[in-house]
Amino acid sequence: MPPLLEIRDLHLTMATRDGPVQVLNGVALRIARGEIWGLVGESGCGKTLTGLSVARLVPCPPAQYPAGEVRLDGEDLMALSEPRMRALRGRRIGMILQDPATSLNPTMRIGDQLADVALAAARHDPALLGPGPARTAARALAATMLDRVGIASARQRLSAWPHEFSGGMRQRVLIAMALIGAPDLLIADEPTSALDLPVQAQILALMQGMAADRGLGMILITHSMGVVARACSHVAVMYAGSIVETGPVVEVLDRPAHPYTRALMAAVPGRHTPRGTLSALPGTVPDLLAPPPAVASRPAAPGRPPPAAPPGPRCAPLARAMPSPAPMRTGPPMADPPLLELRGVSRLYRPRRSLLARSPEVVALDGVNLRIARGESLGIVGESGAGKSTLTRVILRLERPDAGQILYRGADVARFGPGALRAFRARVQIVFQDPQAALNPRMTAEEIVTEPMLVHRDTVGLDRRGRRARVAELIETVGLRPDHLRRFPHELSGGQRQRIGIARALAAGPELLLLDEPTSALDVSAQAQVLNLLIELQDRLGVGYLFISHDLAVVRYLCDRIALIRQGRLVEEGPAAQIFDAPRTAFARRLIDATPDLGVPLRSAGRTAGTD
């Protein structure tokens, strides 16, 4: 009997302005019913395109498949006509796209969207809806599915709009939509990366349960080794368009055979990774226009270690990729007057008053007390909607707090006149979550980095030549080359863009950086690079960090102290180690439990090597 899904030697080229690019380079995979395969790799390695190729959703042209087969129960999908392929989508192959916030049609009710998918599937499988009028049956099935993915009072929720649902609930709806046609194969592309950690854990458990109940095969595309360790039975590691290692999760994570797998695992901060030892993968994903010769090895049969790969630029033995551990840092002396102090800061949002319902005020911040000393890094951790971003806006005086004080070097920020405020803003700079959105697409990197020096001319006090020199110095500081300065944001990778964002924040010579989830839009390797850069900068320049994240492991890796906030309130605060080893509140414990860790049951050779 053929396996549920078999991908053989799949090649994919994309026509671009600079000529054809080899995007997939002999991908091979066999998936049986009931198996959950994690497909991991850095961004740009071809994971998503592999998933889309199975459902034949990559537009051709510009894409072209010169070779390869995708067989579903032995039937070659590449040879099917488009109408027959459409009949398989939603019915035999279910799909969940990356971002639950954008994957639902905002102008249709949840129930109608689910019912439409059921009706489309029922056109090819009438048994799905049973007897009776199709529309009614489809709505009934929609309600059943919503109930099954754990949405309470499902029948009433059918008439809800997508924007009325939270991210986690939308992801549940998308899972219901992918499964409503009773598919045999589910492809989930980063189904949890846009979600808070506790919600991530719930969604992964839900998907595992559904896969087990229905005996369905599943491909879970992710860049997170933590997600793989938590949810998958098997794993396939992708690099530069090929699969370099496959096998059962326990084997691969415990004894990774391929150096790339090991490097990938070492790039993930765990609960106990010492500061400054995170290993970023050197270089960048290879330029696909000029691929290095034979980087990837042929994948071996599942369960057996693949033959060693010839050393490509990023597959070098790990030892060379390791930075030397930073000297042990002791926390800065707290006797210093704090650089920034928040005293009982509250911020309320008053919703527009309505005639019928008087909606209550939304408390974004509720009496928050915080202190950051010079050169200290404070991590702020909370779920989405906890008030983390409001905190940065209030500190920068982009919004006024409704109560409380913000003191910068002992002076009340609220009382600053125009001149003092400008000087303050030069000293306190911000790095945003999404470097793509935070950089003006019509400015070159050089213009972007120069801009704060022009805005804060009086504070920075450099002439044109001085600014040029400073930009050159900054670009080197953040680990980019001078020729990157001429590029526009879209010509840079995600990690490089965030480096530009950091260089811009450093340009005016700040004492404190507000880092609002600066790595959450990046893959593990780019995240590791940025985290290490931040540590190095702090050791060299003595900047203070207010590092906001929803990922405890990342904060733990970078910060001296951690503050947990929930619904605008400070729940727990203390030295990083203390929060992790002896959490005082249930909330802290819950966050720690939800932090994916390649740790205890899978304590692996790769990680040990990584921390030695």
Place this chain on the structure above:
Amino acid sequence: MLRFLFRRLLMLGPVLVGLTAIMFVIARLLPGDPVGLAAGPNATLAERAALAQEFGLDRPVWDQYLSYVAGLARGDLGRSLMTRRPVAEDIAIYLPATLELVLAAMALAIALGLPLGLLTALWQNRWPDRLGQVLAIGAISMPRFFLGLLLQLVFAIWLMWLPLGGQLPVVTLPPPRVTGLVTLDAALAGDWATLGAACRHLALPALALSLSPLAAILRMMRASAIEVMAQDYVTAARALGLPRRKILIKTIGRNAVSATLTVIGLYFGWLLGGTVLVETVFDWPGLGLYATRAILSQDMMPVIGVALVTGLIFVAVNLAVDLAYGLIDPRVRYE
């Protein structure tokens, strides 16, 4: 929702007062001799004085304004020097013809522009799309009176398919007046022959008027449909095996159309105030002709009246557009 409507209607008051005040001041600042023009070259001084007194033009401007505003509250728009009749009655005669023309033109523009925009987005950068783009630019940049003449030449004179101008053939009696829109009245009266004739008379001026909004709607729809097609939910709909027609209409169409609504609302007002050229070319007895004649004879009451009425209709249409936003996209529903 009700509250939103109420607020918007409240805002109308100051808008109207401001509009009339500005119009009044401008009307009185303009040099000229409306009474002399209305009385004719042979009028004696006494006749002119009597005319000025009859229309209140001998009183100070602020006094005239106050009595005008007081009249407004009773629905009285003043009297026209030119026709010697109440402006409200004149407008009631001429407005329906213009409204009929504008409604027909907008209906045509929407009915063709939305689907064509969607289709050209789908065929992005293939020849039907390129052709559509070129034609759209041509339609936007072509002067309407010239387009009207061209249409007359081709369809009325060469092909003789459609009449040259007017609202109805001279020999046809208009249908009993209910709404004032000839086509609608004919349909209500069950007079199908008259309805047919009215439609054939309407076709050319409506077409001449509709091409520019049609092109604007088409291009707007195309641009926003292309933007929508790159959204995740469209890929998701394809990945879930939805039929192509459903994806095109429910997923892409619904989400793309709201951007087009703004253009529709703006163009409606623009057409309403800009029918005069087309009305002249097609001899269409509408508000544009009436207002132009009033302006030429420096007869300010009709001008102010027409400005007020078109302003009111424009506000109403844009209110409807705002409500339609909420209907299409639940995220912008008003409290």
